[in-house]
Every structure is written in C-alpha cells, then in structure tokens.
Amino acid sequence: MKKTTFFLYLLIFSTVSAIGKTTNPIVISPKKGDMTAIIAKTLEEVQTEDIHLIFEKGVYRFKPDYARGKYMDITNHGNGYKRIIFDFSKFRSVIIEGNGAEFVFHGQLMPFLFENSKNIKVSNLTLDWDIPFTFLGEVVAVNEKEGWRDIKPFHEGFSWKVKNGFLEFPNIDDFSYEYPGSTLAFDPIEKRPVHGTWDINSKPEKVEKLPGGILRFHEKLNYYPPIGSLLSSKGDREHDRYAPAFDFKKCNNIELDNIVIHHALGMGFLFERSENIKLGNSGIYLREGTNRVISTTADATHFANCKGAILIESCRFENMLDDGTNVHGTYVELDEVIDQKTLRVKLGHFEQRGFDFVIPGDEVWFIKQPSPERRETAVVSLVKTVNDEYLEVHFVSDVPIDLQPGDILENKTWNPTFTMRGCIIKNHRARNVVLKTPLATVIEDNYFSSMMSSIFFRGETFFWYESGAVEDVLIQNNIFEYCAYSGMEHAVLNITPRLSNAFDTTTVYDKNIRFINNTIHTFDNRIVSADRVDGLVIKNNTILKTGGIEELYPEAPLIELINCQNTKIKDNFYEGDCKVAIKADEHSLQTLLTKDNEGFDSIKNKNSNKP
Known part of the structure; x- marks a missing residue:
C-alpha cells in the first residue's frame, strides 16, 4: 500500500475509533416477544446527538406492527413508505456494540437507517428473518x-x-x-x-x-x-427490493466490523452519497444447516455516489441474488438547456427517483454526444427539485454552449478510492465485483467464484445509468475458480461499456486496468473480454483449464480485444486445450504487445475486423 493511502486510512479510522466518548452507553437486554416498541421508545428518549448502544448477547425479535415509519427514496430499491426498527437519522454519531446479539426480523421491515451521521461504528451483530421472502x-x-x-x-x-x-x-x-x-x-x-x-x-x-x-x-x-x-x-421486480438491511445516507466515517447477515429484503449494506467506509470481518451467507439457498435478495454491498476511501477486507459474501459489490456513480440525462447557467436534467432509472445527484458545491463533468469522454466541468450553485424525476441544476459559471438534450452529466466530486482485500465471494447470482469509479481501485488477495463475470466493468448511459469509466485499477494476486458458468456468455474479467445509440461505440471508455499475478482455474475458455480499453495489462497470470465440467462456449478465445489500444499481454502461463488464444480486431492489433506467454504458442490467434 502506498504511504499516502496508508496515512489516509489511519486518519479516517482513528477518527472513527474515537467517537462516542461523550455519551453514556445504553445497555439493552433481550426480552421475550416483539422488541420493536422498546427500541423505538429508547431512541426517542435520547436527547443528545450522540448515541451509544450496548446489546447483551441473546436473540432480539422485531415485527412491523409498532415500527416507526416514513416515506423513503432508496437507490436501487423500491421507493415508498418503510417501517424502520433502528432509525438513527437524528444522531450525529452512533456506536452499536452487539456482543454477538442476534436480531431476527419478521415481515416487511428495514432494520437500520443512518442519515446525516458523521461517525458510525457497528460491531458484532447477526441479522436474519424468521421467514424468508423467497x-x-x-x-x-x-x-x-x-x-x-x-x-x-x-x-x-x-x-x-x-x-x-x-x-x-x-x-x-x-x-x-x-x-x-x-x-x-x-x-x-x-x-x-x-x-x-x-x-x-x-x-x-x-x-x-x-x-x-x-x-x-x-x-x-x-x-x-x-x-x-x-x-x-423472489417475486416481481416492482416489489422484490423492499429495503436493505443497512442503509447509510449522507454519512461520514463508517466502520462496520463482524456483522453477519443471513437474509435481507434487498441489499445487505447500501451506502448512498456517503464518505470514508470500512467494512471488515463481516459476512452475508446462509446459516449453517439451513434449507435455504438465498441470503440477501439483492447485492451484498452497494456504493452509490460515495467518496473518500472505501475498504472491504476479510469479508465473506455468498448466496445473494445479485452482485458481491457494485461501486458506481450516477449519470443523468440533459433534458433542456434553460439558460447559460441552468439545466434541467432527468434521473433515468426508476430506482434512482428522488436520489440526490448533486448539491451546491459539487463539480460536474459534461459528456457530450457522440463522445463518451469526460469533458468540461462546472460547479453547482443551486439545485431545485422539480419532482422525483427532474431537477433544475444551476451552475456558478456558464455551461458549454454546445450542450444538447440527450447529453450526459456525471458528478465528479463524489467518487471514491476502493480497495477489496482478503475476501471470499461465491455461490451467488451475478458478478463478484462491479467497478465504476475513476479513482484508484485495488482488488487483491481474494477468492472469487461467479455465476456471471467475476470482475465486471460497465458504465452505461441508459437503463441503469450507472457511471462511470475507470482510470486506475489494479487486480492482483486473486484466485478465480469456477467463474462465468451462467448460460449467457461471460468472461472472468469483462470490460463492456453499454452506451446509447447516440454515443460512438468505438471510442475508448475505460483506462489503465492491470490484471496481474492472478490464478484462474477455469472449465471454459473466455478469461478476458475487453471492449474500448486504453492501457489494459494482462501479466504473470496462471490459467489452468480443469476437466470434468461441461464447456459452455468451447469456441470462445482466452482473450478478446475490441477497439482497444495499448494492450500488453505478457509473461502469462496457460495449460489447457483452448482453440484460440487471442482474438483482436484491427484497431486493437495496431498497439497490441504480446510477449513470453507460455502455452499460448500452441494455440492459434485470430484476427478479425469484427468483434
């Protein structure tokens, strides 16, 4: 780890560790029956902005009947009226010591909401539902x-x-x-x-x-x-994401340790427009001996428009019905240029409605058709909410004169550095890791097994509207085993922007992705699929093809390059019977360097003008 990164983590998490010293802890004991009203009364009676809860070990049960509720916009979930057990919206700092306590929920409930808190520390808890929503x-x-x-x-x-x-x-x-x-x-x-x-x-x-x-x-x-x-x-798409187990909105300095989630009615941990996050020694997985096959009904972890340093370390994510983690910003579409300093923009996906895309002081990138490149910037001075779908955004300076409806805006201020280290992610639907931040990203020393692509890059200017292009990614020393076994074709490392027809689909999008010193045990062939990447490095990887499992796409190449530039493929080792080692179009071939790839020489390469 670089010295600057180390000292940043030290500063952040020494701050987190110091919180809660100014308030007396509240000790809570388990009681028989529903404890919802007890918790609600406890939170309402606290008069300070700081709260410190200590739970004695035991089982605590919660039902929705007496839960406090309110209407909520929750990104990538269904907006609506939610019943919440632990609503910490009024608190500046929160400490929760679980001491191995187990929280068991019944029915449609949102367990934890943190909003506008400056320091949060939660540890040693287990969450589950008595009856799963599957x-x-x-x-x-x-x-x-x-x-x-x-x-x-x-x-x-x-x-x-x-x-x-x-x-x-x-x-x-x-x-x-x-x-x-x-x-x-x-x-x-x-x-x-x-x-x-x-x-x-x-x-x-x-x-x-x-x-x-x-x-x-x-x-x-x-x-x-x-x-x-x-x-x-798990139900129809309009209703199958009630709420995450933990939702953090506009929070700073979050430290989560030794938290296990066996089930949730949406994501496990959701972070919305939050800053400086550490999740360690935690898990989302099935209870031992259960007859269930599903843990959370959506992603294990999800980060939407966050910033600062994010660290996920020594965690175990299994049996979710979506990704292990997704780190992204948000694209909004330009609806109208109102005047030289004012734009009306539209939130594109139905699960982004009500989301705070920008606030005054944020800096925005303008992305003008047909190029997907980030171009001019401007600082926001005022935001007026038209409704949950449209915003009027006012800027300090004039916006570019050549903007037109359909162009895209991206928040430049709210992007994080991201590190995932020493984690296990397997046995779930979808991808292990989805990455969409331009700042430094490190994925190292993990064990991955994925139904779809293991590491997935896809900024998209339609449908999900999740930004954006990456610029600095290191993927090293990981073990990939039994990946991309969905019926739909995927790759272990899959880089595939999805842009609307108004954008040039040949222009470089992602940059500087290094895939180094990894070990891949694969039953199939497609290891890397890269579309529109500048500076992709595939180096010192060991690829071992295993037998005994049906190949799904036997004609696929090990590595496929489409509209890429400055790609280096060197010092890799392959053992297996793939028919095509490297497939590249003409543009990718012009700056492609291949060298000392043992086991590749016995496999033909295929050059094509078409992907």
Missing part, C-alpha cells in the same frame, strides 16, 4: 412441449399458498408477490446456481395442485431448470 422447491418433472414444470415445494421455514390458481408468497402480514418473478435454479448439493442456468422471469398462467403435495406451474419458458435442481423465486 419460495423454494425441488424440480421433479418438466414437460417442455406442453409447457409445465412440477415442483415439490419446501414447507419448513417457508410461507406460501396457492389461491385461485396463483402462487402467493411469502404470505406474511397480508403481503404476497403478484407472481414468482425472478427465478433461478440452484444445485441442491453445492447450493449455488446450476451450471449453465439462465435467469427466469416467471409469470405462470396458473399453478395447479397435484397429488402428493406437488405444484404444477403452467408456463412456457425459454429455459427449463433440470430435474433435481432447487428452484428459487
């Missing part, structure tokens, strides 16, 4: 021609019913999803997504009860799960 059953028969599948549903620990030909789950407190929705097949032994599986958006015509407790789902599918697999559903 449906699970074993696939016992499939008829693709007639379009049905037979499922033997799990009863113990789950809640559901069939009413008027429709499946209703979780059937808790008068709430159920409208249809099975996001559905995925899991291996019953490994408890990870089935090899070659595809996402299913399930909306059956009817669900029929058969003898022996079997349910027949009448539904034509493009992909039918294999007999013997466990099929898990």
